[in-house]
Amino acid sequence: MKKIYISLVLACNLLAFGRTMAQDLWPAVTKEMKPWTRWWWLGSAVDRTNLERELTLFEKSGFGGVEITPIYGAKGFESNYLTFLSPQWMNMLGVTTDKANALGMGVDMNLGTGWPFGGAQIKEKDAATKLILDEFELKKGEKITFPLKPKDPKQRYFFLQALRAFKSDNSEINLDDYSSHTDGTWEAPTDVRLLAVFSGRTGQKVKRAAPGGEGYTLDHLGKTSVASYFNRFAEVFNGKQLNVRAFFNDSYEVYGANWTDEFLQSFERIKGYKLQDNLLDFAGKGGNENKTARLKSDYREVVNALLANNFLIPFTDFAHRYQAISKNQAHGSPGNLIDLYADTDIPECETFGSSSFAIPGLRRDTADIRNVDPDPIMAKFATSAANVYGKKYTSSETFTWLTEHFKTSLSQTKPEVEQLFLAGVNHVFYHGTTYSPKNVPFPGWLFYASVNFVPQNSFWDHLSGLNQYITRVQSILQSSRADNELLVYWPIYDIWNNAKGMDKALKVHDVDEWLHPTQFYKQSVQLQKRGYSFDFATDKILAGTTVNDGKLKTSKDAIPYRAIYIPACHYFSEVTLQKILEMAKQGATVIFQQLPQEVRGYNQLDERTALFNKLITSLGFEKNNANQYTAFGKGKIYLTTDVNSALETEQIAPERINQTGLKFSRRVSGKDTYYYLVNHSGQTVDRSMTLNAQAKYYSFLDPQTGRVFKLPSRDGKIRVQIPSGYSWIILASEQQAVEPFRYQDELIQVTQLDHDWKVSFISGGSVLPHARKIGRLSSWTEWGDKDAINFSGTAAYEKTFSIEKDQSKSYLLKLGRVAESARVFINGKDAGILWSIPFQQDVTKWLVNGENKIRIEVANLMANRIRQLDQQKFAWRNYHEINFVNINYKNFDASDWKPMESGLIGPVTLWSY
Known part of the structure; x- marks a missing residue:
């Protein structure tokens, strides 16, 4: 095997760079390239002054837009509540869009309040x-009276849609004609059990609804019900210029909703047979589990079709009527998530909880996190939907419940959002920011499940560091397209073909059940570890795929794929199998881990099975041979448990980047190729490597600082040197940066700045502690000062030091432990925000020979001040409905928290190289 090397470099040792060249290599920034935030409007108690004030603060901090979601309100402010969609509410929406437009920002709007619609x-x-599937038993001669009602006494609005009686031998008496009877009786001719199909109501109400948004949850599967929902908005929006960029739908949390009043008619139209004619087996009472599972598979396929055709596609059409686009979170839906993500303009995934990273010094207190690990593979369901259809954006609801309230540092957000970027997300929305009037005392209004990206947060002045990093990364991701070699088929029918339960809601929190045990998941993880890039494909995606010059084209705007891989699955569509073989005949490369065993579903089972078997036989594969292949028309079909060997045979080479401990995403724009490299390992990666994308020149674009450098290459190899917690963007191109990158070889410590600092507290509360001089660096909560223990805000550390500056060398400042973010000034010049690990910066350009003055403004978190408020029993959490809960959804109380480490802890050192 040919050896491939990569070398990744410490990005903090940066020299001044040519501004023009930097601008040439970084794309021009649009508002979508900046992070956006979900803007919670509590009670819609908003006014012009505060809306414009907050939007101005958001823009200054680096946000590109907001996503409005009205929810329940704060107690004591009821007189300020605005009714959702009232003229007053619409006026405030206009104030928001006008101000946002003036600031160069965008506005998205939840097409509802709270969630779901x-x-x-x-x-x-x-x-x-x-x-509602009820069973009644009758003895011979007993009667039932009509109208028949469900057993559940809470059901008030229902329809009897099918009624069948079954004798002891399971022979059936069709009583469907009685479904519409409003009086009368039926007498049992023998002992029977009756199965009655009712269309009932879940009774679910909108969760976290805002004033004017209260009411029942929508029937998302019904055509007329969805139309009635959108009609309210159409009446309000009529004739108005909204200036809303996108309408948004949150994750599908419609509990127990698995039917619609026209379901039986829709089922017959889509599947070609009557579900009610198989009622005994559909109910799981016929003794034929295989038939039950097949009926359930067809039922779930119809649920998926209704959700797409009756809700998501009309939702997108509605958005387009108002010169907006649609944005939807499909996860949680009872359907094929990839297809449902693709039915709107922007697929949106979400992160919930926090991940574990090996980055040294990255705080992760198990008491402050949920027992949920976000899975990057789950994000690829949304990014695949975007990539295969050539959609520009995949967005993400980001940082939901990342840690306990008030304990989330900016450094903790970085690797979490990087996982999304690596999975292909390129349009980040923070979760979130709560609108809060200026006169509401600290901590202002807050939402119970968010990282609090609010101006009251003590890290606010440093938030622009994170925002600028995200902007730079997204500028590359949005200006390029994913360069993925493979399509990996997602076998949805293995999930749907299950006799248990009714609908299959595929939730983020249940991936241990429906995703992780599958070969699809295991093979995807292994392919990623191996260094391959891929998107997921569904039956619908493959149905629209064409083959040209041996490559698979899923849409006119998608980058061609070189092969399709079908992980081991049992149930398969004979239509999809026929399509796959046709693509192979046209020149495609197809790789089966195992051949599927049976067709999915129930209708026309014998005919479809015969076609399926004929297609399998046409491959000519030997039985009991796990590794074989055959030429098939112009293409080739593999049957192998070793997908890597098949790919190598086809000269589809993986990137070797993962072997260094780095993670990567490869993107293309015209003739340029970008590599986004991230080091989440526990040590610096310093290696030389050959990238698959060979180019005349290589440049390093530092997303942390915006600086740009040319990288030397020899025989196609480049050296990179990336510390733990850092990321690089490498551009392989015909153009190159001007300034050479200087590697940190022979690091020599120049001085250690741990002693004799002057500390002054400059902003925050509840009161500013007294200024002082400290002999050594330590957390300000250890200084024996009660005011400092309870303080949340920013302190300035200042001192003077002298060096003999060597003009031939560069200088690196390392801050050591920072609790939790810092802005550095050297000789009065702003040397940048250090907001994440490794908390180090090249400071060569600001240092002078002789005496130097350094000022480091360090912000801690909100936790210590909240702790004091709870100890004083100050009523800061005072909301309707859920009020305020902790990470385990219990009543929030910080009074027994230990003070969080705060300030500059060090050691602070200066190094030359």
């Missing part, structure tokens, strides 16, 4: 609907 316009007939 629903509200006052949804009457019971249009409310979330569920299947």
Whole structure:
């Protein structure tokens, strides 16, 4: 095997760079390239002055837009509440879009309040609907009386849709004609059990609804119910210029809604047979589990179709009517997530909880995190939907419940958002920011599940560091397209073909059940570790795929793929199998881990099985041979448990980057190739490597600082040197940066600055502690000062030091332990925000020979001040509905917290190289 090397370099040792060249290599920034934030409007108690004030603060901090979601309100402010969609509310929406437009920002809007969609316009007939399958037993001669009602006494609005009686031998008596009877009786001719299909209502109300948004949750599967929902907005929006960029739908949290009043008719139209004619087996009472599972598979496929055709596609059409686009979180839906993500303009995933990283010094207190690890593979369901259809954006609801309230540092957000970038997300939305009037005392209004990206947060003045980093990365990701070699088929029918339960809601929190045990997941993880890049494909995606010059084209705007891989699965569509073989005949490379065993579903089972077997036989594969291949038309089909060997045979080479401990994403724009490299390992990676994308020149674009350098190459190899917690963007191109990158070889410590600092507290509260001189660096909570223990805000550390500056060398400042972020000034010049590990910066350009003055403004977190408020029993959390909860959804109380480490802890050192 040919050896491939890569070398990754410490990015903090940076020299001044040519501004023009930097601008040439970084794309021009648009508002979408900046991070956006979900803007919670508590009670919609908003006014012009505070809306414009907050938007101005957001823009100054580096946000590109907001996503408005009205929710429940704060107590004591009821007189300020605005009714959702009222003229006053619409006026404030106009104030928001006008101000945002003036600031160069964008506005998205939740097409509802709280979640999921629903509200006052949804009457019971249009409310979330569920299947009620009741059983009644009758002895011979006993009667039932009509109208028949469900056993559940809470059901008030329902329809009897099918009724069948079954004798002891399971022979059936069709009583469907009685479904519409409003009186009368039926007498059992023998002992029977009756199965009754009712269309009932879940009774779910909108969760966290805002004033004017209260009401039943929408029936998302019903065509007329969805139309009635959108009609309310159409009436309000009529004739108005909204200037809303996108309408947004949150994650599908419609509990128990698995039916719609027209479901049986829709089922017959889509699947070609009547579900009610198989009622005994559909109910799991016929003794044929295989048939039950097949019926359930067809049922779930119809649920998926109704959700797409009756809700998501009309949702997108509605958005387009108002010169907006649609944005949807498909996860949690009872359907094929990839296809459902793709039914709107912007697929949106989300992160929930926090991940574990090996980065030294990255704080992760198990008491302050949820027992949930975000899975990057899950994010690829959304990014795949975007990539295969050539959509520009994949967005993410980011940082939900990252840590306990008030304990999230900016450094903790960095690796979490990097996982999303590596998975292909390129349009980040923070979760989130709560609108809060200026006169509301600290900590202002807050939302119970968010990292608090609010101006009241003590890290606010340093937030621009994170925002600028995200902007630079997203500028590359949005200006390029994913360069992925493979399509990996997602076998949805293995999930749907299950006799248990009804609908299959595929939730983020349940991946241990429906995703992780599958070969699809295991093979995807292994391919990624190996260094391959891929997107997921569904039956619908493959149906629209063409083959040209041996490559697979999923849409006109998608980058061609070199092969399709089908991980081991049992149930398969004979239509999809036929399509795959046709693509192979046209020149495609197809790799099966194992051949599928059976067709999916129930209708026309014998005919479809015969076609399926004929197609399998046409491959000519030997039985009991796990590794073989055959030429098939112009293409080739592999059957192998060793996908790596098949790919190597086809000369589809992986990147060797992962072997260094780095993670990567490869993107292309015209003839340029970008590598986004991230070091989440526990040590600096300093290696030489040959990238698959060979080019005349290589440049290093530092997303942490915006600086740009040319990288030397020899025989196609480049050296990179990336410390733990840092990231690089390498551009392989015909153009190159001007300034050479200087590697940190022969680091020599010049001085250690641990003693004799002057410390002054410059902003925050509840009171500013007294200024002082400290002999050595330590957390300010250890100084025996009660005011300092309870303080959240910013302190300035200042001292003077002398060096003999060597003009032939560069100088690196390392801050050591920082709790939790810092801005550095050297000789009165701003040397940048150090907001994440490794907390180090090249400071060569600011140092002078002789005496130097350094000032480091360090911000801690909100936790210590909140702790004091709870110890004083100050009523800062005072909201309707859920009020305020901790990370385990218990009543929030910080009074027994230990003070969090705060300030500059060091050691602070200066190094030359």
